[in-house]
Amino acid sequence: MIDFLREEQVKPEIIEGILKFREEHSVTDEMCARIPKPKYLYYGKEIWEEAAVALLCGKNLLLTGPKATGKNVLAENLAAVFARPLFDISFHINTDAASLIGTDTFQNGEVAFREGPVYRCAAEGGFGVLDEINMAKNEALAVLHGILDFRHVIDVPGYDRIALSGATRFIATMNYGYAGTRELNEALASRFVVIAMPQISDAYLNRLLSSQFPKLKEKYAGQFTELFFDIQKKCESGEISTKALDLRGLLDAVTLMEHGLEANCALAMGIVNKSFDPVEQELIRDVIRERIPKKLEREKMFSN
Numbered sequence: 001m002i003d004f005l006r007e008e009q010v011k012p013e014i015i016e017g018i019l020k021f022r023e024e025h026s027v028t029d030e031m032c033a034r035i036p037k038p039k040y041l042y043y044g045k046e047i048w049e050e051a052a053v054a055l056l057c058g059k060n061l062l063l064t065g066p067k068a069t070g071k072n073v074l075a076e077n078l079a080a081v082f083a084r085p086l087f088d089i090s091f092h093i094n095t096d097a098a099s100l101i102g103t104d105t106f107q108n109g110e111v112a113f114r115e116g117p118v119y120r121c122a123a124e125g126g127f128g129v130l131d132e133i134n135m136a137k138n139e140a141l142a143v144l145h146g147i148l149d150f151r152h153v154i155d156v157p158g159y160d161r162i163a164l165s166g167a168t169r170f171i172a173t174m175n176y177g178y179a180g181t182r183e184l185n186e187a188l189a190s191r192f193v194v195i196a197m198p199q200i201s202d203a204y205l206n207r208l209l210s211s212q213f214p215k216l217k218e219k220y221a222g223q224f225t226e227l228f229f230d231i232q233k234k235c236e237s238g239e240i241s242t243k244a245l246d247l248r249g250l251l252d253a254v255t256l257m258e259h260g261l262e263a264n265c266a267l268a269m270g271i272v273n274k275s276f277d278p279v280e281q282e283l284i285r286d287v288i289r290e291r292i293p294k295k296l297e298r299e300k301m302f303s304n
């Protein structure tokens, strides 16, 4: 992973900082298994630098942005680069303090504290991904304040106050304005530095396609990249909604093509049918028609 950062020309002093952090913070054998080995790499040098510097400064990160902008991929990549155990903590409407920090349970007839994921992450010096943080009720999140600010402690009523390990960081993700999301309250937002995640650039998308699909011919990696940005333009001009602007859907479609589905059929499944409005579907098909021939089979797109 460090080599990847060098290839991406992330500033050498930042890479040095990360290596020093790794030296200073060891990992127990038990926790080693939690250090992620990412399947996907995050492309975007500026975002890498911003995120790494923030974490090196001891800050918690809030990654905001539309769907499929790589928020979780980046969070996982960061834990890998910093060589820290990753704790994935998903937020939903019923998230409460006990599910985050822990709760009393009965074990062999005695009351014992069962540690929640935030507690474990803090004690082990992990990187905790607070996924979709704005799905939870704000009241439930107040319990995080002391953990996220300068106090760096977890206070469990009836138990000791524990101090966070110096390597602990929290990386929250949120999708703003989608159904089911809430306004994040200011007190909580104030405890993070925020990165607004951009949509991937065309050069990076081209590289992403070529690295995820090594057999995809260059010409078609180019075509699918262009297609993605054609759809983006239609969204920006307000002709279609953002439902079809879905990088995850495009990657799924190319996977289906690699496994033998015809291109238009795969794009319907990955992109067009994400809109449930027939008029909009037709507009998206028009965009695809401009780029992709009618019957485009696997043999044409992929080398063997």
Ligand SMILES: Nc1ncnc2c1ncn2[C@@H]1O[C@H](COP(=O)(O)OP(=O)(O)OP(=O)(O)O)[C@@H](O)[C@H]1O
Pocket: 040, 041, 042, 043, 044, 065, 066, 067, 068, 069, 070, 071, 072, 073, 074, 173, 174, 175, 200, 204, 208, 247, 248, 251
């Ligand atoms: N800049 C990028 N570099 C590499 N991959 C990217 C990038 N942006 C998006 N992706 C790809 O998009 C897909 C979705 O990534 P991820 O799950 O991290 O998105 P997300 O922002 O968490 O989305 P959501 O808000 O829907 O949860 C992955 O396949 C990822 O590889």
Ligand SMILES: [Mg+2]
Pocket: 071, 072, 173
């Ligand atoms: Mg996500």
